[in-house]
Amino acid sequence: MDQSQATYYTKSNQLNRYLEQLREEMHRAKRELLEKEAHLAFIKQTANGLQKAYEDIQTVYNLSQNIIRFRKKKQIIKELIQAITQLLPLEAAAFLMYDKALDQFSIVSDYQLNDRFSEYVRKHQNFAYYRWALNEKRPIVLPETFRIQGRGEDEISVILIPVVQRDITIGVVDAFTRKTPEEYTQRDFDLLTILANFTAIAIENSQLYENMELKTEAMTNMKNYLTNVLEYMSNGVLVTDSHGKIQLINKVAENLLNLQGMDPIGNSILEVLPDAAGAKLYEMVKKVLSSNKKATDEIEVETESGKTVPVGIQCNQLLDENNRVKGVIFALQDLTETYELMKLRKIDKLKDQLISNISHELRTPLSAIKSFSEILLNYDEENEETKREFLTIINNESDRLTRLINNILDLSKLESGTAQWSLEPLEVTTIIDNAVDSVQSLLVKKQLKVVKEFPDRQPQVFGDRDKLTQVIVNLLSNAIKFSPDGSTIRITVEIHTRDNKEFVKIGVHDEGPGIPDKYLESIFDKFGQVVQSEDENKPSGTGLGLTISREIINHLGGKIWAESPRGAGASFFVELPVIPENAEDVDNAFHDEPVTVVQNEQECRQKKKRTGEGKHVAKKAKNPDH
Secondary structure (H helix, E strand, O other): HHHHHHHHHHHHHHHHHHHHHHHHHHHHHHHHHHOOOOOOOHHHHHHHHHHHHHHHHHHHHHHHHHHOOOHHHHHHHHHHHHHHHHOOOOOEEEEEEEOOOOOOEEEEEEOOOOOHHHHHHHHHHHHHHHHHHHOOOOEEEEEEOOOOOOOOOEEEEEEEEEEEEOOEEEEEEEEOOOHHHHHHOOOHHHHHHHHHHHHHHHHHHHHHHHHHHHHHHHHHHHHHHHHHHHOOOOOOOEEOOOOOEEEEOOOOHHHHHOOOOOOOOOOEEEHHHHOOHHHHHHHHHHHHHHHHOEEEEEEEEEEEOOOOOOOOEEEEEEOOOOOOEEEEEEEEEEEEEHHHHHHHHHHHHHHHHHHHHHHHHOOHHHHHHHHHHHHHHHOOOOHHHHHHHHHHHHHHHHHHHHHHHHHOHHHHHHHHHHOOOOOOOEEEEHHHHHHHHHHHHHHHOOOEEEEEEOOOOEEEEEEOHHHHHHHHHHHHHHHHOOOOOOOOOEEEHHHHHHHOOOEEEEEEOOOOOOOOOHHOOHHHEEEOOOOOOOOOOOOOOOOHHHHHHHHHHHHOOOOEEOOOOOOOOOOOEEEEOOOOOOHHHHHHOOOOOOOOOOOOHHHHHHEEEEEEEOOOOOOOOOOOOO
């Protein structure tokens, strides 16, 4: 190879190496370009993602602001559902509020919820899906999908969105969307969770606002109410602190204490009431604060016209919400009308007692007169002796009726302590016989038998014949009323000695249902009657017979009571002092006994002298009421 050829090959090799290097540089540049293009694409993709995230955040922020700007719970829930429609292709939705007290869910708002969707909501609730979502505290997509007729071919899926924030459980959104379970992204879950959290906070705040508004309204209403009550109540109200300084007073209290035209707030009671009334109020403040007990008293306040007004006072400690003593509260009442009303009621009560007693006491003699009169009207036989007997009974009952009327009209005097009785020695057995005759028609009507158990000695007592007969008649009438038909009524008379004095005890025993122990005392009260059970009707009568009997026996220096062993009927007992047989014993026995002055003492002496019943003379009672 010559010189020229060698040179050619050398240059050719150099050129090839140069071209090879150039190709490598081009491949490297191309790779770098592709890498830069990929990097630019990644940067662009990241920028788009950031832009999308920013837009999502901005969307959620705007939606959240729309939610939290409302204070009404229903409007907040409505805005939440509206916000979900902007994030998901929402077909229908329902918001179910959770009631912790009842532990149940209830629909409070919905979006296009027809009957078919409502059916699915009920199924979800029955399957406890909502509790599952609340426990997870995150949106949950149910696996099943379905199609709604008339809504196209789109599949409908269900997503449950719990509305919770920390330990606050509000409820669940049951949303139906045109998305399959696979189409949901983490972005959807994150945005829905943010919206749900904002909603929970907004609803909690709305409840706080609502409670605050209610409390403010309640406090305002209560203040107005108390102000109106204080100003328009009939009693006066006065409040002081623990030092006796007036903190509150209404108009009624100002008028009662004669403080018109003054400003007593902040001043001491002793400053505004420098008289005895103020001193008593101040003492009551100290007493209540030291004793922790309420106090009651009365004061007299002189008005501008010089009239003295009685004022009743009740006071007690005033406590704050922590039961600490803040002062004393007084309730003041004008007692002028109260005292007048008490007088009127007393007079009215005496009138009612008089009328009731008249109607009660006239029943027995009128019944006897009516019964024998009816017999005479229907009596065809010409038996003069029988007619005369009936007429005699009618005449006797008429006389007794007249005496009863006179005695009943004297009941008002008895209550006032000015009544006078006709006292004389009486045989107890004779009084009992007369009483039995008076109720003979009642005994015959019920076919009752009367058994008398008298002692050999006929005891005498010092009393009023008609009134003592009235007592026995009352006891017999009571026994007849409660005795079964055909049963027996026993009348016993016993003599016993106590403290060197003799007493006669009269007993009337029936075979009726008896008297419960709780009624043994109250039956002697006015209008006191025994009712064995709630289903039983109240017994007939006015309920005054035993009351009158007790008053009569008490005036005669004796006592009356009832006993009722279980299953053995009822027994009423009257105990009276027996008149001793000699005159000295009479004086000694009755020296300390309260007896009423006889209306005609001379007539009583003449009667006793004619009958030879003793030489006892009535003495004036030590008790001025008799």
